[in-house]
Amino acid sequence: MINSLFHKGSSFFIYPYRIIFLRVDELQPAVQVLLSVSKRRFRHAVHRNLLKRRMREAYRVQKNEQLYPALENRSFGLLLAIQYVGKEVLDYAIMCKRMADVLKRLGEETQ
RNA sequence: AAGCAGGCCCGUUCUAUCGCCGCGGCAGCAGCCGGGGAGGAAAGUCCGGACAACACAGAGCACCUCGCUUCCUAACGGGAAGGGCCCCGAUGCAGAUUGGGGUACGGAAAGUGCCACAGAAAACAAACCGCUUCGAUUCGUUGGAGCAAGGGUGAAAACGUGGGGUAAGAGCCCACGGCUUUGUAUGGCAACAUACAUCGCGGUAAACCCCGGGGGUUGAAAGGCCAAAUAGGUUGCGGAUUACUGGAGCUGCUCGCUUCUAAUUUGCCGGUAGGCAAACACCGCAACGGGUAGGCCGAUGGAGCCUGCUAGUGAUGGCAGGCCUAGAUAAAUGAUAGAAGCCCCGCUUGCGGGGAACAGAAUCCGGCUUAUAGGGUUUGCUUUUUU
RNA sequence: GUUCCCGUAGUUCAAUGGAUAGAAUUUCAGAUUCCGGUUCUGAAGAUAGGGGUUCGAAUCCCUUCGGGAACA
Numbered sequence: 400m401i402n403s404l405f406h407k408g409s410s411f412f413i414y415p416y417r418i419i420f421l422r423v424d425e426l427q428p429a430v431q432v433l434l435s436v437s438k439r440r441f442r443h444a445v446h447r448n449l450l451k452r453r454m455r456e457a458y459r460v461q462k463n464e465q466l467y468p469a470l471e472n473r474s475f476g477l478l479l480a481i482q483y484v485g486k487e488v489l490d491y492a493i494m495c496k497r498m499a500d501v502l503k504r505l506g507e508e509t510q
Numbered sequence: 511a512a513g514c515a516g517g518c519c520c521g522u523u524c525u526a527u528c529g530c531c532g533c534g535g536c537a538g539c540a541g542c543c544g545g546g547g548a549g550g551a552a553a554g555u556c557c558g559g560a561c562a563a564c565a566c567a568g569a570g571c572a573c574c575u576c577g578c579u580u581c582c583u584a585a586c587g588g589g590a591a592g593g594g595c596c597c598c599g600a601u602g603c604a605g606a607u608u609g610g611g612g613u614a615c616g617g618a619a620a621g622u623g624c625c626a627c628a629g630a631a632a633a634c635a636a637a638c639c640g641c642u643u644c645g646a647u648u649c650g651u652u653g654g655a656g657c658a659a660g661g662g663u664g665a666a667a668a669c670g671u672g673g674g675g676u677a678a679g680a681g682c683c684c685a686c687g688g689c690u691u692u693g694u695a696u697g698g699c700a701a702c703a704u705a706c707a708u709c710g711c712g713g714u715a716a717a718c719c720c721c722g723g724g725g726g727u728u729g730a731a732a733g734g735c736c737a738a739a740u741a742g743g744u745u746g747c748g749g750a751u752u753a754c755u756g757g758a759g760c761u762g763c764u765c766g767c768u769u770c771u772a773a774u775u776u777g778c779c780g781g782u783a784g785g786c787a788a789a790c791a792c793c794g795c796a797a798c799g800g801g802u803a804g805g806c807c808g809a810u811g812g813a814g815c816c817u818g819c820u821a822g823u824g825a826u827g828g829c830a831g832g833c834c835u836a837g838a839u840a841a842a843u844g845a846u847a848g849a850a851g852c853c854c855c856g857c858u859u860g861c862g863g864g865g866a867a868c869a870g871a872a873u874c875c876g877g878c879u880u881a882u883a884g885g886g887u888u889u890g891c892u893u894u895u896u897u
Numbered sequence: 898g899u900u901c902c903c904g905u906a907g908u909u910c911a912a913u914g915g916a917u918a919g920a921a922u923u924u925c926a927g928a929u930u931c932c933g934g935u936u937c938u939g940a941a942g943a944u945a946g947g948g949g950u951u952c953g954a955a956u957c958c959c960u961u962c963g964g965g966a967a968c969a
Contacts, residue, residue: 626915665952731969
């Protein structure tokens, strides 16, 4: 699944994120997400852990309003990879706002 | 009070809501309830152990490692106390006394090597300028013998200073002093110190080496169990067996060749005897090849933490009482809001704004090293003020 | 997680503990040419950081940093 996501998926940027997604028929559960922060950009494990936790929180809080309505009653599911490509650790407020943009864009892409 | 240096400690706290990961209960799942959830370095992986698998008669060699003494400890290359040496400060004319810091600190008197350049010479030999003496002399010098004090070179020059001695000199002799070997006495558990006698005098062992102590190897991807999957595969050895060969020779060994003997099935050649080729089930172990990439145990109650008493100068030990304090497996500790405390800035002097280091457990402990905003405490020194 | 190896000019490599760390290439300047190339001459440029041993350290020792490799 991960291989096919990275080889066949399409991608777009919304700073500080890079998103790769792939439509897959009859996926269970319907949306599966992979979060990643590059070791090359953030040398210390503290910062990588913090960013991944904040990304997960931002996704968790907003997925029900922004993403799931677009996928209701569809025959396909979604594989997602969200990579953090920013150069420094941003505040949660900004990360949360951008994640909302990401989810909206994903909803449009799947129409 | 300020500054500097060293040691030790803390390194935000509380509440609520939404999530995440373990644990316990309601005897299953789900759900609900209760309770827990990163550090002093979790880091580097530099040492030492526990634990595990394999190996192991005893001793020695080789290799690695440590190195003042005594003690602490499960152990250590760690720590405590003490000794020697070096550096800095204070007092003092000085000898010395005292305070602080550092110290890989066994042996150079077992042996070997090395000490660039310069210099006569870097420890064997030896002498550039010199010093003394005996000759020669064209009075400018020159040859032989002796010496190593002085000059010069160097990071380092044959122990330093003074005297005796001598043709001139030299630890050649003497006095004092420095370092050092051995012995005796005294003090100390000891390292060592002091005194006397005695032997000796370049450095280097983070050069080889010698002496003494220690070290079996590999690391949780150790190791054990279950499930799933693949090929009931190939080769070798052993067992069992009628049977998967055995004996002898060539050879240092293996392969191979020759010869003797025993033997099952099938195929081919052959009239037969016989010859050639192929195959041979089962069990165990090892290697090769192939497959799987899941779960459980190991794995979190321990050289454990807190408090008090106690032994000790101290590291640390003993006793009593109390406590349970992360356990994931691609990996949980995040977000929001409020309150309190700390720091900085601004001025309206009690309000507003901002900030909080280094950094994230992965089998577990004891150390070391490195990173660390800020705060507290303590010891020593210096300066100033007061009594 | 465990274990091991390496670090020298911009690059590729040298250097018994001993003058100012050497060579090729690269870069720059000059000469040659009408111009460029080639060639010639000259210059610049380095021991990963810190500490120790030593008269003297790229080399020996300790420590930190960075890079790489192997292992179910």
